[in-house]
Amino acid sequence: MGERGGLDEFALIARLFAPLAAGSPGALGLTDDAALIDGPDGWQWAVTADAIVAGVHFLSDDPPELIARKLVRVNLSDLAAMGAKPAFMLLCACFPVDVGGGWLDRFASGLKTDCETFGVALIGGDTVATPGPLTLALTALGQVAKDHSLLRSNARSGDDIWVSGSIGDAALGLLVARHGGGTLPEEAAAFLLERYRLPRPRIALGQALVGLVHAAMDVSDGLVADLGHICDASGLGAEIEAARLPRSPAAEAALAAGLGQGPVTLMTGGDDYELLFTAAPEAAAALMALSARLDLRLTSIGRMIDGAGVRVVGPDGAALDLSSAGYRHFTG
Secondary structure (H helix, E strand, O other): OHHHOOOOHHHHHHHHHHHHHOOOHHHHHHOOOOEEEEOOOOEEEEEEEEEEEEOOOEOOOOOHHHHHHHHHHHHHHHHHHOOOEEEEEEEEEEEEOOOOHHHHHHHHHHHHHHHHHHOOEEEEEEEEEEOOOOEEEEEEEEEEEOOOOOEHHHOOOOOEEEEEOOOOHHHHHHHHHHHOOOOOOHHHHHHHHHHHHOOOOOHHHHHHHOOOOOEEEEOOOOHHHHHHHHHHHHOOEEEEEHHHOOOOHHHHHHHHOOOOOOHHHHHHOOOOOOEEEEEOHHHHHHHHHHHHHHOOOEEEEEEEEOOOEEEEEOOOOOEOOOOOOOOOOOOO
């Protein structure tokens, strides 16, 4: 660990960088998915920045257009988690010196595709050459009504815990990318691989959740780890039921084929970029109506409780022992 003294990513932020943001309320203590800056006419800018690195967040031989689109989408997912409407982005790209013109053309094509898909404009940034690895960073800005952002810190004891879509597909997709699908049907393998390479930022859902739910964030480092961030920010604990975890048919097929470690992989694998949120039990009917309107699965998986940390309960009612709650940088 060297100079980092054994700190993981979030301890590093809390010790070294959060104090630098103490004078800015909009920084939210560096504990949320984006910062908030007051804008005109009762709006705020939600501002987020995320980097992806070859060999860490994507495979070096992934198609360049999909690398570009993943970069856009992981950042827009942070805006979705704040309930913001995406507007602008800035790109900083560190391209290896051996990257050719054809690769760059395909990368730019991927950026163009998702700028058009999500209605965002590239307004600046920087490009440099590097001996490697390929490193890409995006700053994304979106608009949200003042004092209406979705925050991690607003969960309340007794809230139901909800998640969008299905969980664990991307983690299984990474296994397929690295090791192949084995006996997994080709259609299921392709679905999981796409879920890893091409996240689906839940932008419409995030905006629709404003005023309906209490706390929210996106699932990037693993469901249990990210729920732990809501717990920490809200000063609460959480209990979820493994049996209620929403699974795709492809994930079910993958588990049946022996990929991963069962529910543990689904709950601790990263890169889902689904929205995780808490709401009063009375909001359940409205959330089910929203699910139908957006044609997007929303599933209640547990509840917020007094205490601290995340407890995962198995079908027999006993707590599951998770050796790792999710992905963390700097821990190995």
